[in-house]
Amino acid sequence: MLYKRSRMCGGCDYLRLWSGFFDVVFAIHQTPLSQSMSQLNVRLYQLLKHARSLSQTKQIHAQIIFRSLGGSNNLIGELIRSYRTHGKLKSVRKVFSEYPSLPPTFLWNLVIQAYSKTSFTEESLHLFKEMLLFGGRHSLAVPDDYTFTFTITACSRHRTLLAFGQNCHTMVIKHGYDSDVCVGNALVSMYVVYSRTVSAQKVFDEMPQRDTITWTSLVKGYATNGNMSQAEKVFVKMPERNEVSWAVMIAGYVRHEMYNHALRCFNDMLAEGNLEPNEAIFVSVLSACAHLGQISQGKWIHFYIDKNRVPKSSNIATALIDMYAKCGKIDCAKQVFDETNRRDLLTWTSLISGLSMHGLGKEALHMFDEMLAKGIKPDNITLVSVLNACSHSGQVEEGISIFYNMERSWGISPKIEHFGCLIDLLSRAGRLEDAFKAIKTMDIKPDAVIWRALLSACRVHGNASLAEGIIQHVSRAGDGGGGGHLLLSNLYASLGQWENVRRIRESKVENGDVSTPGCSYIEIDGVVHEFLAADKLHPLIAAINSKLNEVMKRISLDGGL
Template sequence: MLVLSRPNLKIPDKYTFTFVITACSRHPMMVNYGESAHGMVIKNRYESDMFVGNSLLSMYTIFSKMEGARRVFDEMPQRDVVTWTSLVSGYAKCGDLDTAQNLFDKMPERNDVSWAVMIAGYVGGGKYTDALRHFNDMLYDDKVKVNEAVIVCVLSACAHLGAIDQGKWVHVYIDKSEVAVSSNILTALIDMYAKCGRIDCAKRVFNRISERDVFMWTSMISGLSMHGLGKDALQIFSQMLAEGIKPDNITLLGVLNGCSHSGLVAEGCSIFYNMEPLWGIVPKIAHYGCLIDLLGRAGQLIRAFEVVKSMPIEPDVVIWRALLSSCRIHCDVGLGERIIDHIAQLDPSNHGGGHVLLSNLYAAIGHWDKVAGARNMMSEIGVELSPGCSWIEVDGVIHEFFAADRLHPRIVEIHKKLNEVLQRISMKGFYIPNTKQVLFDLSEEEKEQAVSWHSEKLAVAFGLLNTEVGTPIRIVKNLRICEDCHCAMKAISRVFSREIVVRDRSRFHTFREGNCSCSDYW
């Protein structure tokens, strides 16, 4: 850019500046040149040109330099919908959704990209209900048409919330509207149905696709794996290979997860150790995490530990926590204590999750002095536990429950129903409270009370109150379902003749007639 300051050189016009600034937006290493170009724009008095201003604004937002972007925006004498959308996009990408929303509300006009940017921002920020609310608002805007980006984001929001009714509505909307059904939309539909607990619908969408790309195959494989259908996932994977589709690293993650959740140790190990020879994919740390989880769940803790120690890449905290989680499942205190030392050495400021798992392990075997020690350590390093939270959709409305919730407007009625449910399944002999993981040395009665108000139990009680007899109840939970709730859900499904689908942090549990799809392997 320095050549522009030499004498006798022709000064670039506004079109040249627009082209140069756009080129500088394509790589982070070019941002300094872009800022130099901005200086030349000011020097040559092109800052008032809207196209030049839009290119500058886009460059600053792409690199999350929002101070520069806002300065350009504020100094532009003319702004169009592209100008406003660029700034909204920048703030949304940075996670400043309040500022993005404030600007969005002030926009003189909006197009489909403006709506897509705002909806994508809420999905990216984990505010899925806000994303769905904006989609509903968009449908009332006669001046814009829903585009592919919006559909994909909305389906993602439905998937995260487990909002099957709204997801189905979007599917019908796609079929009836002029939106072109792309690979991205089909992949998002498969993902949405799988994550909403309707793996049958996901299969139906998948089977109707004549030409499938790797993303569609991967979405189907991951969905089956999430539902604990490891053998089905392997079958689809074999079919994919037979059709000449090369898997990518995400595909293999899905297959390995399926093997892990289904106890298919030999098959999972075979796939892992053939990743590079057969498909040219070098295992990344996430693949090693799947292998550790696969071996750990199967009780092969020493073998899993040896894999961790021999990894060609440095194991991170997530790897050690996966192994520690297996120690909790199989009550291996000795190895668990060794692992917590590794976690502390790796990241002294971020090993609270390890102490939570270790305290759960101590509680399961009744070592209350060590539980207290682990909790004191958690307090010293400032660990904040994520509260258990569950969501249930009833008549298209998402209801949220927290453990020991007292804020829901119908909480008294819900507590009464839950007490009735627990008493009934206990009297039938199908449920005995499991208090092993209560992290306090309380009386047995107090422990039973503590596990009674877990968020998924409140959600299922609400579902029993507000859905027709015989209809499925679908719940999404932010944490792993505990053993007590797992046992309770099996009993409720049997006594009340309901199918109960719970999606926890790692997989689906489908409870029917007193049994779970995980076969108690989770």
């Protein structure tokens, strides 16, 4: 039976393993059972450690049961670990519950860890509580430093378990495990997840020993919950940095929209020359290039990736496609997509979004159909791009149909951004009344983006009376929250009521409500140009504006607006 099943599991590496099985069977037949037990144990343990497939794990499991080895800690532990790596939590649980006596701490730890890495983190904590009950009576199952590492990690995965994590922290101190580096690291990163930077810093300060992970976790804390200059202060004090430390800094700059800093940090890392950038770093840096329109740096990174044979994971491909598309090189984006072997949802989505960004709506929809044909289900981000594509290529009916079938076709309920796309779609097509009606029947509260889409269409189509109606509707609905001022002032601006615009702008300044102006970048011949909304600072602003006017004129001639 063993022979047949292992032949079925296939693959090249199984041969070596199969000869292992053969040795085991051979050994069993050669020597008396009593003498072969410990050898058998060692052999099965080795086999489990190198098992490559679920089927192999199951075969060894069968041998463990068959040879009555169910009480060997090392075998059961390795079995649990193996089932966990295959995502078979039910099997993990079964092996654990079939342990012949009260499981020792080591096995509790493995099961708690197995759940802590999944979305069932509560189960880790449930097991931990159960363990505490047993541990009170049996010294066999008392939690140790590993147990706390796993439970604290579990608390950081789920966003609602701060109190439980704090209880663990108390127990850690009581048992004296707070001097353990890994426990301390788990605590620091847990407090970071819950934005408790002060607590994270306190744990950090009180740790008797720290390693690179401790320092990196603290840097991450300041980079996500504080500002980058605080993160920098910790970063420069670090005794040693690894790839993750740099990744945390670069991603922090990107999160804070400090794209130039991100690129500088990346170059600093390369200048030190002792570490190779990894996938996370490439993804962040490419995102910075995309935001800055820094095509030259982006191309250089692409070249670097190819030259160093960095595997083109779907994440890297996605970042490259996005970078090229945002830098205006849609052909390069397409080429990267064509060269990517393992396309997933993200790769497809970034291409569709890039095509749509470039006004190639028909092509975007075509790619969307191809994606569906490959059996890939879209997510809400894909659908935003697809709806935008419809909007930009005038495929109104197609867009409406996609919008109203989102729920039924893919189980995605329309969110505010999808409504925004729908309103944009209808507005651009001149169906202003339909758009207004759709907004009024929405079950989500419309935001400024949505009103702005409709209003700018009112302006384009010269429909002042509808704009008036919208103003009345908005002030009746009392939509003052977030961007309300801006919205109202845009409303009046679109009606040409400049007195009202001025009144709102002034009250905004009095309230100290200063919004940062929109900003965009483009790189031409190696020079990055920066433009702010209503820019007057660029040296060539007069020439740029006259060109812009010319473009706008030609658009209105061709587009028949």
